[in-house]
Amino acid sequence: MSNDRDTIFASIKSALEPLPERTECPDWADILPVSKKMDTSVSTKELFVRQHVAASGRACSSVDELIQLLKDEDCSFGYCDPELANLIPEDAGIQFDTDYDMAKVDEYKFGITKASTAIAESGTIVLKDGETSARLAALAPWIHIAVLSEVDIVSTHLEAIQQMADDPYIVFSTGPSKTADIEGILIEGVHGPGIQVALLL
Amino acid sequence: MKSYQPIDIAARDLNPDIHKATFESSKVKTAKRRAILEADYDDADKLRETAGLIKQHTIEHLDKYLAQAEERMRENGVQVHFAVDADAANAAVLKIMQDNGAKSMVKSKSMATEEIFLNPYLEKNGMEVVETDLGEFIVQIDDDHPSHIVTPIIHKNRRDVAKSFEREGLGEYNDDPETITRRARKHLRQKYLDADVGLTGGNFVSAESGRVVVCTNEGNARFSISANRIHIAVIGIEKLIPTDRDLSLFLNLLSRSSTGQQLTVYNQFISGPRSANQPHGPEQMHVIFLDNGRTEVLASECTEILRCIRCGACLNVCPVFRQAGGHAYRAVYPGPVGAVLSPLLAGNRYPELADLPKASSLCGACNEVCPVNIPIPELLLRLRDRAKREGIKKATKGTPALGLWATLCSTPAMWKTALSMGHTMNYIPTEMIPHPSAKAWQHARKLPKFQGGEFRKWFKNRKQS
Amino acid sequence: MSLLHTPPNRPAGKSIQLMTTCLCDAFYADVAQATVEVLEYLGCDIELPEGQTCCGQPAFNGGDWKSSRKVVRHAVRTFLGDKPVIVPSGSCAAMVFHGSLLAFEKEEDLPEVEALGNRTWELVDFIVNGLGIDSWPGKLYAAISFHSSCHLRGSNSAEAITTLLSSIEGLQLLEFEDKDQCCGFGGTFAVSFPNVSREMGTLKIESLTAPEPDIVASADMGCMMHFGGMMDKQGLNVKRLHVAQILRDSLKNAGLI
Numbered sequence: 064m065s066n067d068r069d070t071i072f073a074s075i076k077s078a079l080e081p082l083p084e085r086t087e088c089p090d091w092a093d094i095l096p097v098s099k100k101m102d103t104s105v106s107t108k109e110l111f112v113r114q115h116v117a118a119s120g121r122a123c124s125s126v127d128e129l130i131q132l133l134k135d136e137d138c139s140f141g142y143c144d145p146e147l148a149n150l151i152p153e154d155a156g157i158q159f160d161t162d163y164d165m166a167k168v169d170e171y172k173f174g175i176t177k178a179s180t181a182i183a184e185s186g187t188i189v190l191k192d193g194e195t196s197a198r199l200a201a202l203a204p205w206i207h208i209a210v211l212s213e214v215d216i217v218s219t220h221l222e223a224i225q226q227m228a229d230d231p232y233i234v235f236s237t238g239p240s241k242t243a244d245i246e247g248i249l250i251e252g253v254h255g256p257g258i259q260v261a262l263l264l
Numbered sequence: 265m266k267s268y269q270p271i272d273i274a275a276r277d278l279n280p281d282i283h284k285a286t287f288e289s290s291k292v293k294t295a296k297r298r299a300i301l302e303a304d305y306d307d308a309d310k311l312r313e314t315a316g317l318i319k320q321h322t323i324e325h326l327d328k329y330l331a332q333a334e335e336r337m338r339e340n341g342v343q344v345h346f347a348v349d350a351d352a353a354n355a356a357v358l359k360i361m362q363d364n365g366a367k368s369m370v371k372s373k374s375m376a377t378e379e380i381f382l383n384p385y386l387e388k389n390g391m392e393v394v395e396t397d398l399g400e401f402i403v404q405i406d407d408d409h410p411s412h413i414v415t416p417i418i419h420k421n422r423r424d425v426a427k428s429f430e431r432e433g434l435g436e437y438n439d440d441p442e443t444i445t446r447r448a449r450k451h452l453r454q455k456y457l458d459a460d461v462g463l464t465g466g467n468f469v470s471a472e473s474g475r476v477v478v479c480t481n482e483g484n485a486r487f488s489i490s491a492n493r494i495h496i497a498v499i500g501i502e503k504l505i506p507t508d509r510d511l512s513l514f515l516n517l518l519s520r521s522s523t524g525q526q527l528t529v530y531n532q533f534i535s536g537p538r539s540a541n542q543p544h545g546p547e548q549m550h551v552i553f554l555d556n557g558r559t560e561v562l563a564s565e566c567t568e569i570l571r572c573i574r575c576g577a578c579l580n581v582c583p584v585f586r587q588a589g590g591h592a593y594r595a596v597y598p599g600p601v602g603a604v605l606s607p608l609l610a611g612n613r614y615p616e617l618a619d620l621p622k623a624s625s626l627c628g629a630c631n632e633v634c635p636v637n638i639p640i641p642e643l644l645l646r647l648r649d650r651a652k653r654e655g656i657k658k659a660t661k662g663t664p665a666l667g668l669w670a671t672l673c674s675t676p677a678m679w680k681t682a683l684s685m686g687h688t689m690n691y692i693p694t695e696m697i698p699h700p701s702a703k704a705w706q707h708a709r710k711l712p713k714f715q716g717g718e719f720r721k722w723f724k725n726r727k728q729s
Numbered sequence: 730m731s732l733l734h735t736p737p738n739r740p741a742g743k744s745i746q747l748m749t750t751c752l753c754d755a756f757y758a759d760v761a762q763a764t765v766e767v768l769e770y771l772g773c774d775i776e777l778p779e780g781q782t783c784c785g786q787p788a789f790n791g792g793d794w795k796s797s798r799k800v801v802r803h804a805v806r807t808f809l810g811d812k813p814v815i816v817p818s819g820s821c822a823a824m825v826f827h828g829s830l831l832a833f834e835k836e837e838d839l840p841e842v843e844a845l846g847n848r849t850w851e852l853v854d855f856i857v858n859g860l861g862i863d864s865w866p867g868k869l870y871a872a873i874s875f876h877s878s879c880h881l882r883g884s885n886s887a888e889a890i891t892t893l894l895s896s897i898e899g900l901q902l903l904e905f906e907d908k909d910q911c912c913g914f915g916g917t918f919a920v921s922f923p924n925v926s927r928e929m930g931t932l933k934i935e936s937l938t939a940p941e942p943d944i945v946a947s948a949d950m951g952c953m954m955h956f957g958g959m960m961d962k963q964g965l966n967v968k969r970l971h972v973a974q975i976l977r978d979s980l981k982n983a984g985l986i
Binding site for chain 2 (some may be wrong): 747749751753754755756757758759761765776779780781782783785787788789791792793794795797799800802803809823830832879880882883889909910911913914915916917918919920921922923924925926928929930954955957958959961962979980
Binding site (some may be wrong): 067068070071073074075076077079080082085086087088089090091094095096098099100107163165168169185187192193195198199202205219220221224225227229230231232233234235236237238239240241242243244245246247248252253254255256257 | 271285289292293303304305306307310311314317319320321322324325326327330331338341345346347352372382387394396398399402404410415416417420422425441442444446447448449452453456457473475481483484486487489490506508509511512513515516517523527530531532533534535537538539541542543544545553555559560562563576621721
């Protein structure tokens with residue numbers, strides 16, 4: 064392998080050597096790719112909700128709303144991050160584990176985990192490994208509920224990217240999992256959640 | 265019509281259903297791409313040009329950025345490997361699996377591993393390999409090949425897929441796409457949970473942070489690194505970008521160009537094994553940087569093709585791809601980008617694929633939609649020149665010989681004689697001209713009336729009067 | 730470099746050289762004649778270099794760059810001096826100021842080739858951006874489907890042609906689907922890929938004729954030879970004109986020439 068490394072670096076060097084000049088990296092500070100949908104007349108929260116819903120996500124602004132959604136979708140058993148466990152009242156008729164049991168992957172109809180931040184520009188939820196209690200809880204159930212505080216919402220992708228710090232695994236998640244592989248027909252809920260919820264507290 | 269060029273023949277013989285599916289879906293995608301770029305940006309061309317310059321800068325400083333990425337990755341706890349070719353890459357994957365007693369792999373969509381034929385290699389060595397992207401899964405069970413970089417089964421309809429699922433024991437015949445998708449979800453769910461290894465590609469690698477960025481809509485790349493112990497990413501060495509900040513430009517362009525989405529559903533930024541407090545996810549992360557002909561491309565006159573971020577926009581917009589379909593290109597990368605890249609990456613097989621650069625009317629639409637502004641028509645032209653210089657018959661067959669024409673065009677006396685003599689063409693039935701090019705021309709068209717020299721005469725006489 | 734590149738700061742005086750194009754020289758005399766009439770109406774003094782033949786594009790596109798360079802060198806020797814060179818064809822113009830440069834990248838005489846490119850204009854680009862004329866005083870009561878050839882893609886000519894044609898009294902530029910789709914000509918492509926070329930031509934003819942135009946027009950006789958030849962074979966009798974002919978005919982209709 065180390066031999067392959069040397070060979071590759073040597074090939075790159077000899078390929079680049081004859082270049083009379085090399086392209087400079089452009090400065091693109093003045094053309095940031097911010098979408099025109101980045102409406103500054105509304106609050107960051109409002110824009111996030113609008114864009115999240117436009118990306119087929121659902122937004123709940125209270126726990127009651129969330130409980131109603133779970134009941135409507137017939138999802139009464141799931142998983143919840145232990146730190147969020149007291150969000151759901153015991154008498155709500157919703158059952159959940161706070162210790163993720165691999166044997167129940169397909170029994171968990173919903174997963175409630177923390178989102179680290181969200182991006183208003185595109186309605187995106189940002190999940191970081193260090194703050195997600197169980198990767199599978201945010202991925203395997205039919206419904207994923209990302210709990211987030213509205214003060215955490217940033218405006219643009221660039222801001223979110225600059226805040227990534229040193230977490231080893233970050234996901235920008237925008238709406239439900241989807242495919243259009245068969246005849247270009249859009250189907251939601253392929254391997255990941257069919258319903259993506261943002262619970263704003 | 266008799267033809268000498270493989271892609272023209274493939275287009276002529278293409279199954280009408282596949283033709284229709286390819287033609288229509290590429291049209292829809294082209295329209296969506298254009299609509300979202302216009303809706304979202306005042307000057308999308310400026311963004312494309314900037315992204316192109318960033319990539320060109322990166323590949324022209326690849327030694328620096330590759331070393332930087334490698335160093336960051338090692339600091340992040342990633343095991344970094346290098347593979348000069350397909351054999352080396354395949355062997356590296358196998359060794360990682362064997363060293364860890366792994367038997368099974370779930371695979372997220374990766375063009376690089378298509379390129380090195382990883383699946384048959386691992387299977388031959390006793391490993392179970394399961395493709396998890398819905399399209400790629402169908403390609404795998406059908407023992408077929410993808411016909412598009414982004415939408416691998418653009419050449420199949422729902423009835424084809426339903427039959428394959430029935431044959432594989434995934435339920436009774438049902439051609440409802442939603443039902444098919446749910447069945448795949450159920451079937452692949454267990455594969456994810458059982459697999460030892462998850463393999464992904466990498467859409468981008470930030471040299472600054474060593475982050476590998478993987479973009480999928482289905483969530484399969486997330487699942488491929490959630491329940492298993494080992495993550496292997498096979499990544500072409502050209503996938504680098506200088507900084508994390510650049511991602512805000514590239515991710516926005518990639519999703520809009522490939523599927524007309526503002527952002528791919530899942531953009532994953534992976535810089536190492538799972539966090540200490542995280543119960544799920546790989547304990548080991550391996551990155552295999554793949555050359556497999558890329559450094560030769562870097563040394564060629566077509567370096568710009570290494571900017572490619574595999575969005576597929578040039579396929580969708582290409583009138584030849586839309587007529588011929590992806591399989592006509594006989595290689596992993598079809599369409600305009602493939603017509604440049606496939607022959608260059610082919611190694612010894614280059615002469616077999618040297619005809620691909622001919623499969624273009626040079627209309628320039630590919631350049632116009634490219635998110636990294638690759639001058640594809642110029643690269644096609646350069647490869648045409650190369651094939652001609654090297655005398656590769658497969659490329660030159662069917663193209664009229666132009667040596668005599670060049671002499672005619674650089675000798676004014678001969679040119680004028682030809683202009684006056686050409687009038688005889690108006691008196692003989694042109695269908696009888698025994699030249700293959702004349703036949704090809706007149707198969708669908710009439711020749712215009714010959715008027716050689718008439719303008720010159722008019723101009724001269726008028727000057728005198 | 731990109732195919733969309735047009736050189737900046739080209740000379741724009743009224744003393745010009747005319748590059749007829751090989752297709753007009755051999756097949757489309759009236760297009761060349763119309764070009765002369767239009768330029769002379771604008772007060773241009775036209776020189777027609779006798780030794781001219783072709784711009785070298787057929788061999789360039791066909792991949793025979795050696796042959797192409799032979800023809801380009803001939804063009805460079807033929808079009809001497811520093812007057813603007815005007816071509817009634819978007820694709821020939823692009824060959825002179827762009828394609829040739831690619832073919833001569835490693836050649837010693839690149840500077841001479843580049844010098845010719847730096848004074849070459851497509852006809853309407855010259856009228857609008859060279860001479861500063863943005864409205865045309867002619868009259869032509871007709872609905873026109875204009876085929877924008879691929880070499881006009883993103884060029885100055887595309888906009889210039891729309892500006893000028895839409896200013897003509899009575900002229901209506903029609904909208905139709907897939908306007909920027911290639912017609913399938915592509916030089917030698919039309920004979921080396923006869924099946925794909927025909928399919929592309931069929932689609933182009935369908936979209937061009939869908940809005941029932943009085944005239945189908947283009948700024949490139951190469952494209953028109955291809956899809957026009959197909960229309961003839963199919964017996965489609967829609968009138969076809971080069972943009973130079975439209976400009977000239979509209980002047981005649983207005984009694985200006």
